[in-house]
Structure formats: structure tokens, C-alpha cells
Amino acid sequence: MTALVDRPTAPASEPAQRLRPPVTRRTLLLRLVLVGFLVATVWAWFFIDMSLTAMFGGLGDMARLLGRMTPPRFDDLDQAIDLAFETLWMAVIGTALAVLLSVPLAFGAARNTTPHAVVMAVCRGVIVATRAIPDLIFAAIFVRALSIGVLPGILALGVHSIGMIGKLFADAIEQVDEKPREAVQSVGAGKWQAIATSVVPQIIPGVIATTLYRLDINLRSSTVLGIVGAGGIGFLLQQNLRSLQYDRALGVVIVIFVFITVMEFLSAAVRTTLLGGDRASAGGRAPKGSIGAALARRIGAAGPSRQGVEEFDPDTVRPPFRGERRTKTIYAVGFAVLLGIALRSVQLNPFEVLGSLSDMGRVALRLLPPDFTTARDGIWTGMLESIAVALVATFLGAIVSMPLGLLAARNVAVNRAVYLAARLFVVFLRGVPELIVAVLFVSAIGLGPVAGTFALVVGTAGFFAKLIADAVEEVDPAPRDAVFATGATRSQETLVSVVPQAMPALVGNLLYVLDINLRVSTVLGIVGGGGIGFLLFNSLRVLRWETTGAILIAIFAVVYAIELLAGWVRKQLL
Template identity: 50%
Template sequence: MSTLLRTVHPDDSKPESLRRVLLRTSAGAAVLATLAGAWYIDFAPATLFDGLDEIAALLNRMLPPRLGDPGRVSALAVETLLMAVLGTVLAAVVSVPLAFLAARNTTPHPAIHGAARAVITFCRAMPDLLFAALFVRALGIGVLPGVLALALHSIGMLGKLFADAIEQTDPGPREAVRATGVGYFREMLNSVVPQVIPAWIGAFVYRIDINLRMSVVLGFVGAGGIGFALQDALRGLIYPRALGIVAVILVIIAAMEVLTIVIRRILLTPSRSGPRRDRATRFTFGALAAGTCAAALLVLDIDPWTLFTWPWQSFEVFGRMLPPDFGALGTDLFDAALQTVAIGLVATAIGVVLSVPLGILAAANATPHPVVYWVARAWILAVRAVPELIIAVVFVAALGLGPIAGTCALAIGSIGFLGKLVADAVEEIDPGPLEAVRAVGGGWWKTLFAAVVPQAMPSMIGAGLYLLDVNIRTSTVLGIVGAGGIGYLLFESIRTLNFDIAGAIVIVVFVIVYTIERLSGWIRSLVV
């Protein structure tokens, strides 16, 4: 994933002194904004320490974990996995043509390029849980709303990464194919697609991993998956059963993580047998994905025709969000929006402070000892395996309702997310400077600060900005469990069928996420 974050290069024409000034100004503004955010939500380390006893007592009530109905939990676990695969495949099918329209070097017209980019940005800005809640209202409780929510939200990521890959292709092969007189479709198929397939496969496999985590919590709004069972256990205060379900989720996600690593290596590592073997491997993977989708439709009992007719069934609900009513909530809407931004900023700052050292220890080329490496990697995997919404439930139960619980949940989730990106970035640095420092007798600390950190710093800054982008989006839905932010107002308005108010909140969420995304992209362009 770290390579996906380094698609923007600094403008060499920009004076270096101006870039340094802009970076220092941005860093100072970020610190001030974080401190202001912590003040706004009354977040203080002492508050968290005071709640440690409550957290320990809650965890004690969860032990020992148990499963009340293993058969039902197993069926819901399979349902969750199939939802993730089907949603990702549907998103990829839509994202391919959308990416060609959104890429500057393949779009047929600038207006189409702008429209395609707007669709991609909208899908990325809207949380998957929001899509799921709206689809449940329109289509009813079940797995179909969950699959559609995962697909639409995934278009935001896959469409962007697919389009970025197209824009980075070599124009030479395309010009050669065009010289033969073929049409637009053949030109794209024969010259562009072969160049972007490796990047597309990497993004697709990584997205399956993300969607599996997302699909776990869709049951909180009635959109299928193992979240159904987890929500039942939490509502009934049956904490040992809840912990048992979380353990099942942990095993599924850990297994999926290992599987995705294996798949990426098989598909993206050139075979010694030549291109023919590579094509056969990719064809086999494509056939496996198609077969899994067919099995998913059968097991999940989804009529394939509904994958095409859902817009007509959803127009009535989505249409009721217009025109939006910005006045009904008054200043509460503004306060909730600021609270959401504050939660994202503070959680990101905490995550950066805790995850950067952990990520360095989890890098094979920088860790001081193999045991430290495996402990750090295991911790990152364990944290990443539990969705932030579930962590938020624990903190709400222990610390009470409010933004502090949401901030703590996001901060812990950030450790796993950013720790992995930092570890991957460190492992990809040039080994030459490390060997040079070690050759002159430099110890671990000297090697770290003289050779590792300077090389990995641009990628770590880019990953930190990407984490802020992700945390702002995630913080918009934590309110569903009472963890502060604008999410509480949003899901409450949907629950009470006040869709015009929900429409206003959706617009505010979009503006927040889009603004943060553009600001992060600008800062990233200065350093990455």
C-alpha cells in the first residue's frame, strides 16, 4: 500500500526554500489545530487514565469468550466473507470504464473527465456505513444493501487508483497501436491495459482486505454479515459472547491478510516460465473470482437482476434527502461537524506518535532483533483486525458516551493502519545508506537516524496524511454507537425518517472529507 501513496512527486521547479517554508507552516498549523481539537472535545490523557479501571473491568466481564450458537456465527462469517468479495468485484467492474473516463490521457472530453472524477470522489467521501443505512431503508434488511454499500464505497478507491495507474502509463505503445488505425477500444485494450494490470491487481486484492473489515460492522445497521450477531450480543450485554464473535472476526481477518499477501506475490511477481505462465496465473485468478461471485449470489440468495434494478428501488429514499434542511439542527450541526474534525485530528496525532516507532520495529531491515520484528508485526495485525467501530463500542461502554471514546478508538485503530504503512515504507528504502553507516561501525540508533528515517520520512508523512483522510471519514460514523461526532445526528435522522435533515448532514460530511482530502493532497505533493 505504501507504493500507492507515492504517486505524487514534488515539483522540481518550485524553489526549495519556499517548499521548506510551506512545510514548516503546515506542520505548525497541524500542531495548533490538533491542540485546538483536543481542547474542543475536552480530551486529556488523564481522562483516559482515569478510565483504565473501567476498561479493565469491562474486559474482565468479557472473559472467557464463548459462542452461544457456533453454527449461526459460522454461517454469518461466511456471509461476511462473500459480501466482501462480491462487493469488491462489482466495484472493480464499474471502476474500469470509469477510470478510463477519469484519466486525463484517455478521457474523451474534459467535461467527462470532471464528471467521472466527481463520481469517484463522492463515492470515496461517503462512508460505507452511511450507504448501507440508506440502502436498508430503501431495500430492506439483508445482505443486498451491504453488498451495494461496499461496492459503491469501493468505487471511490478503486476508481481513483485505476485512473492514476492509467495516467502513469508509457504513451509509446499507445502511439504505436494508434498508428495501425484501430479504434479507441482496441487502442486501450492493446496498449494501456497490459501496462496497468499489475497495479490494478494490487489495488483489487488490497481492497478485498479492506472490505472484509468493513463488512464486519455493516450488521449494525441491518446490512448483513457477522455484525448482526455481534450487535445482538452487545445489546443484550452478553459480553463473553461478544468477545467470542470478535475472536472469530480476528481469525477471519488474519487468515485473509495472509491469503492476500500470498495472492499478491503470486500475481505480481514475474514467473520464471515467462509471460505465458503469468497470463495463465492471472486467468486462473480471474476465473476463481468469477466463480466466487457466482457462489456468493447463490449462498447469499441474491437475485442477479436486483444488481441492476436497485437504483429504481432506491430513488424514492435518496430523493427524499432533497432539498436538504440545514436549519432544523441549528448550531448542533456546526458543533457536531467541528467535533468530527477534532476527533480525526487528535486520533491521527496519537496514532502517528505511537505507530511510527512500532512500524520501524516491524520493518525487517531496521528491527534490532527478529523477535522484536515478529512481536511488532503480530501487534499490528491484531490491532488492524478489529474494526474501529467495535473498539468504539468497548470505549463507550467503559468511558461513557462522547467524543473521547471515539478518539481513543480511532487512535488504537490508527496504530495498526499506520504501523503497517510505515513498516512497508521502511522495508522499501535503498539499502546502500544502511550498509554504509554499518560499515563505519554505526550502531542501531546511528543507522536509524542517519539512514532509515531520512529515507523513509517522505513516505511516512504521506502515510500520516492519508491516515488523517481515513480517520476523518471513519469519525463520521462512530456516532452510531455514541462515540461522538456528526455520525450520531446522521444516523438518528435516518432512523427517524427525517431524510431532509440527513441530506444536509451528508452534504456537510462530503464538504469536510473533500476539503481534508484536497488539503492532504496538497501537503503530500510538497514532500512525497
């Protein structure tokens, strides 16, 4: 063994005395993107007249508003609860509608199932367009075109959700393993038979995950649709604020907060039972060991863990009604019942909902031809303002959520109390939708992009902190032990081993947050928070449909451009 010692050592020549990392294409790009983002943020900062005095002044105004709001009054609690349920039913019906419409679109848009290239292009176009236009804008348009009430709200949720659901369904179809399909086709099955027996079973988990995830999002966004008159609890809030009954308004906000928080826990529990721990990530959320998982365990529902060899009974040629199959059936029936209750409660019959889809065609035709000339300057500055609000809010939100996200990660937080406090704070920040926060900030500090920016910062801080915490909790512990073993302190270890490991997720999520903020900032104007939304809402009020069409195209172009840019950067960097 000692002979090994005498083996020639590594070449004794001078090591390459390069002590700085070489600049590669990747690092150069990363720096360019970072500098670009910072420069754009500085421009945006001045464009919307943001300043530190405005920031602290705004916080002071908000504190004064909160002072006027407390103590909250729950005079119209019955009405608020009724409207909260209406909000729930709208989300359920809207999501169901979106799934119904998305299935054919997804099969048409997926490369491996589309009947024709033209069909594929059309389906993809619809999916991209519905994703780029925020649901609140759809709601505002439908309210003007149809009437005030829950129907336009449901349609808005349904149509906008197609964008995400259709895309994720199509992705799932394209990622299907082709071999079973070839096998089924080789026994002589037709195209649709083959799809039904080989493609559909493979995409089911993805479909369930996506649907639940979207339901979650719709529960949240349906609370604000009432602001434009599209049904739900947002209407009551708007009413109370307009009549300056701030204490009642706070009561409504609290009801919304409780509603959203309860729904979040419920849907997390449903997701864990239906998809199991390992599948929960298919929807991109609900990490293992979440509160939802714990709740699911307590309920005692069957996850995939009950799988195993079932006893075979040759007399009954049907699978045993046990374990996963039973759980899934119960949930399917449950969801159908829920949908029935929802339709009954809002007094809509399903054909009316589907029938109104044809009305939407008429609305779309009215938007043509788009008129860019009448309000050219307004569209231009409005769009720039929306972009500026999104940039500043993303920047400020990121600064707040970095430390918050680290503290809210179980494996990095200093101790359990800090972890719980941080998580609770994140839930609190996320409990009220940005638009409602925007309504409050506009009431506190007046119309304008600064109020909108504040609202977006609050939303971003909560959302991004949650994403960061989830990403950090998935970091590999082995390198962390190794770094601790060298005698590193906590903060040293965090920066050297946790942050680099989570970096791809951090950058990816930052781009995602920017993307989302841009969408939200286009609607902030509807409640007076600055940006293009104000012009859009005005054009609707005076029924200038062609101008509305032009604004929609502008929003679509910018949102889609940012989405493409973000996708490109993500691909280059990760």
C-alpha cells in the same frame, strides 16, 4: 602521481561561516504544517474534553470490561461462522459490483480516453463523491431506504468502493504509454479498437492489483456493516452487546479477528502469486519477502519468473497454456466461481443487485433539497467533533506507532524476537476494525468522543505502525553501513540514516492516516463514539431525508477539503 599532491588545493579563503541551515520555503512550510497540526491537536484535545485522567480512566474501564468479557463464550459459534461467510460473500459481490461500475466511469474520467469534457467532469464527480462518503453511511441510508439485509450492505460496499477503484483505474489509464496506441490507430483501428488492444493490456496489472487491494479493504469493512443492519457478522456483535452478553460478544470479536487475519494472509498470498514480487507494490502493500510471498512460494504457484522463450509450434496458433497464463486463467475462473458461490449463498440474483441500483437513484432524490437550517448547530458541532476526534487520534496514534513501527521493521529491530513480537502486535491491533473497537470502548466508558478517540488510536497505531515498518524496510542499507562504520550506536544510526531516508514516506503516510481517520470519525457517532455520525443516524431514524442530505454534503465538503489539503502538502514537501 605525487605531482597530484602539489596541485592547488581548494580556495584557502575563509569558508562561509554559516553554521545553521538556511530557511528555505520548503523548511518554512514544513514547520508551518507541523505547528498547524500541533495547534489544531491542542484545540481538539480540549474540544472533546480529553485529558490524561480520562485516558487512564478509560483504559481502566476497558480493562474492567475485558474482565467481564472473559472467558469468551462461543455459544453461537455456528451462527457466527455462517455470518462470517456471509461477510465474505458480501465483500466479494460488493467488490465485483464496484469493479463493474468503475470500468466505464474510469474510462470516462481519464483524460486520454474520455469522450467529452462534460462526461469527464461527471465521472470524476461521482468518483470523488463516492470516495468521500464512508461505506457505513451508505449502508445506513440503504438500510433505511430498502430494507434490512445483505443487499444494502453489498450496495454500500459497491458504491463506496467506486471512489477508490475508479480513481486508481483512471490513474492507470492516464499513465498508459501512448505510443502503442498511436501505432494501432495508424493501421486504421477505431477508437475503441485501439483502446482495447493498446490501453487495456497496459492497465491489466494495475486493475488486478487495485481489485485485490480493495477486496482486502472490503473484507475488513464488511464485518462492521451489520451494526447498522446491513448484513454480516457485525449484527451478531451488536445484538450480544445490546443484551449485555459480554462474554458472547468477545466470542464474536475473536471470530472477526480470526476471519480478518486469515483473509489478510490469503489475500497477501494471492497478490504475490498474481502480481509477482516486483508488482506487489502496485497495490501499495505486500512488500517483498512478506509472509504472503513465502506462502506463495510454498504453494508453488508460478510467478512471472517462469517467463522465457517458449517453443513455437507453427501448427497450433495459440499461446501455450503454461506459466503465467495458466496461473491467471486459474485465478480468473476461481474468482468467477467464488462470485457465483457468493451470489448463491446470499440468495441474490445478479440482476436483482443491478436492478436495485435504480432504487438508489430514488434514494438520492429524496435527499434533495438538503436542509441545513433545522439542525444547523448540530451539524456544525458534530462536524467539529469529528475533526477533533480525528486529530487527537492521529496524534496519539502516531506517538504509539513511531517506536512500534521501527521495532516491527526487520532491518531496524533489535533482534528477530523483538521483530516478530512487534509484527504480531501490529497484526493484533489491525485484526479488529476501528468501529468494532469503538463499540467495545463505548460499552466500557460510555457514549462520547473520548470512546471514539480511543478506538481510532488503536486502529491508527496498528495501521500506521505497519506503514512505517514497510517504509523503513525499504531504506537503502548503504548509508546505514557507512554510519555504523563511524562508530555510531544503534539509536544514533537510526535517527541519522534510517529516519531521514524514510521521512517522505512517514509524512505522506501520516497525512494519509489523518485522511482515513477523518472518514472513520464521521461514522463513529453511529455506534455512539461522538461526531457527526450520531446526528446522521438520528436523522435517518426519523426519516428526515433532507437533513441527511445536508449532513452528507457537510461530510463530503470536509473530507474532500482535507484530501485536497493533504495532497497539496504532500506535493509541497516531497
